[in-house]
Amino acid sequence: MQRKDRNVTARGGGPPFTEQAWAGSLESPYYRESHIKLRNYIRQYLESEVFPYAEEWELKGEVPRQAYDVHAAKGFILPGLPRKYRNGKNLPADIPDEEWDLFHSLIITEETSRSPHMGPIWGLGSANTISCPAILNFGTEEQRMKYLPDVHSGKIRFCLGITEPEAGSDVSSIRSTAKLSSDGKHFIVNGSKKWITNGIWADYIVSAVRTSSTASGASGISLLIIPLSSPGITRRRIANSGVHASGSTFILFSDVVVPRENLLGEENKGFKMVMSNFNPERLHLAGSALQMARTCYREAYGHALRRKTFGKALIENQVMRAKFAGMARMIESAHAWMEQIVWHIVQHPRSEQTADVGARLALLKVQSGKVLEYCCREAQQVFGGLGYSKEGPGRVVEQISRDLRVLVVGGGSEEILDDLGIKLTLSLAQSKASL
Numbered sequence: 001m002q003r004k005d006r007n008v009t010a011r012g013g014g015p016p017f018t019e020q021a022w023a024g025s026l027e028s029p030y031y032r033e034s035h036i037k038l039r040n041y042i043r044q045y046l047e048s049e050v051f052p053y054a055e056e057w058e059l060k061g062e063v064p065r066q067a068y069d070v071h072a073a074k075g076f077i078l079p080g081l082p083r084k085y086r087n088g089k090n091l092p093a094d095i096p097d098e099e100w101d102l103f104h105s106l107i108i109t110e111e112t113s114r115s116p117h118m119g120p121i122w123g124l125g126s127a128n129t130i131s132c133p134a135i136l137n138f139g140t141e142e143q144r145m146k147y148l149p150d151v152h153s154g155k156i157r158f159c160l161g162i163t164e165p166e167a168g169s170d171v172s173s174i175r176s177t178a179k180l181s182s183d184g185k186h187f188i189v190n191g192s193k194k195w196i197t198n199g200i201w202a203d204y205i206v207s208a209v210r211t212s213s214t215a216s217g218a219s220g221i222s223l224l225i226i227p228l229s230s231p232g233i234t235r236r237r238i239a240n241s242g243v244h245a246s247g248s249t250f251i252l253f254s255d256v257v258v259p260r261e262n263l264l265g266e267e268n269k270g271f272k273m274v275m276s277n278f279n280p281e282r283l284h285l286a287g288s289a290l291q292m293a294r295t296c297y298r299e300a301y302g303h304a305l306r307r308k309t310f311g312k313a314l315i316e317n318q319v320m321r322a323k324f325a326g327m328a329r330m331i332e333s334a335h336a337w338m339e340q341i342v343w344h345i346v347q348h349p350r351s352e353q354t355a356d357v358g359a360r361l362a363l364l365k366v367q368s369g370k371v372l373e374y375c376c377r378e379a380q381q382v383f384g385g386l387g388y389s390k391e392g393p394g395r396v397v398e399q400i401s402r403d404l405r406v407l408v409v410g411g412g413s414e415e416i417l418d419d420l421g422i423k424l425t426l427s428l429a430q431s432k433a434s435l
């Protein structure tokens with residue numbers, strides 16, 4: 001669609017590279033009027049009701065319940081759910097159901113990631129985003145109807161429990177156990193989970209547990225929905241460098257009784273479910289990292305125009321302009337790659353789980369983390385001492401320098417994902433060769 005045919009224009013629109021190209025001056029084949037409408041709608045909401053309070057909430061370590069309820073009322077908790085799981089509600093900005101595609105979800109990721117602090121954004125429900133797809137994709141219809149409408153309305157919250165003190169990257173080595181009771185009606189869960197986002201407030205955890213006493217490694221793992229109010233559960237917050245308002249939590253299970261009907265999918269087949277659940281999370285993290293890199297660019301760019309040294313603005317020095325060139329190149333190329341992958345998934349909705357796309361999402365997530373690290377470092381350098389200070393014009397970039405590490409490590413760490421990306425392409429090449 002030609003820009004002149006659009007009857008809505010995108011809000012914002014700063015200097016090149018401070019916004020996505022399609023929202024600025026360049027044409028894009030991927031975005032329609034509904035994307036612009038959603039972007040304007042969410043931006044207006046976030047700029048008036050979330051971003052002004054983000055610093056306060058991050059310092060407090062919590063998003064107020066009322067703000068969470070507003071977020072839910074606006075339809076931003078699991079926004080893309082089918083209508084029957086949304087209590088019949090319209091999609092955000094009244095986007096017609098048939099027009100919603102993955103670019104709309106990407107816009108929500110990007111717009112929320114414009115926050116000067118990521119903690120409150122994660123506090124507003126990112127754990128629902130990474131845990132509930134397991135219910136949608138592997139749960140029974142009864143389980144979906146039992147939980148998803150209440151998550152969407154903000155009544156209940158979920159978190160995802162994969163990582164344990166002894167098992168992070170190597171999910172197949174988890175030790176938490178779920179043993180079936182002698183009458184076969186319950187699982188008895190013992191073990192622990194670490195760094196669980198939103199775990200301190202969540203009502204339920206979708207947890208990976210070992211259900212087989214004989215099978216080892218990836219075999220014998222299941223996914224279980226565990227109510228976090230159950231007797232035998234203790235929770236304590238974990239203090240991290242950043243994302244304070246995300247509610248990072250250590251959870252201990254001690255003889256926790258969980259009804260058998262809370263099993264998600266087939267018993268002992270949970271490892272594959274955990275792995276497939278990672279693909280949408282990696283896209284979300286990549287989109288978020290690239291937006292945060294753009295924020296670094298924008299903040300530093302403004303400073304380089306304002307700050308004068310040796311009688312001229314920083315931006316007038318060639319070595320400074322080279323920094324912006326480097327950042328812009330990295331952000332724009334990774335973003336174009338991401339859009340291409342999203343476009344492919346929009347055209348082939350089941351492809352998100354194929355090796356071809358999984359490999360690219362793994363590598364994209366690594367690349368986006370590297371782009372963010374690079375841009376944050378360069379932006380801090382442009383700010384000089386101000387980039388190290390929690391107050392003043394460099395404070396957004398300083399905060400990002402503390403928030404960014406979890407985007408590089410969480411959802412699959414760099415070393416693991418690089419290797420996964422290439423291993424997947426090798427297996428594809430081998431299977432093609434054997435045809």
Ligand SMILES: Cc1cc2nc3c(=O)[nH]c(=O)nc-3n(C[C@H](O)[C@H](O)[C@H](O)COP(=O)(O)OP(=O)(O)OC[C@H]3O[C@@H](n4cnc5c(N)ncnc54)[C@H](O)[C@@H]3O)c2cc1C
Nearest residue numbers: 160161162163168169195196197406409410411413415416
């Ligand atoms: C703020 C925060 C929020 C999180 N939220 C959640 C959540 O909601 N739910 C959840 O389940 N988890 C969560 N996590 C955990 C996160 O997913 C793990 O930290 C991540 O998977 C890495 O595991 P690990 O920290 O145990 O690192 P390890 O597995 O101990 O790895 C340490 C380092 O070594 C590298 N490495 C490991 N093995 C190899 C190898 N064979 N070859 C080369 N390099 C290797 C890794 O890439 C990593 O850099 C969160 C973490 C943080 C910090």
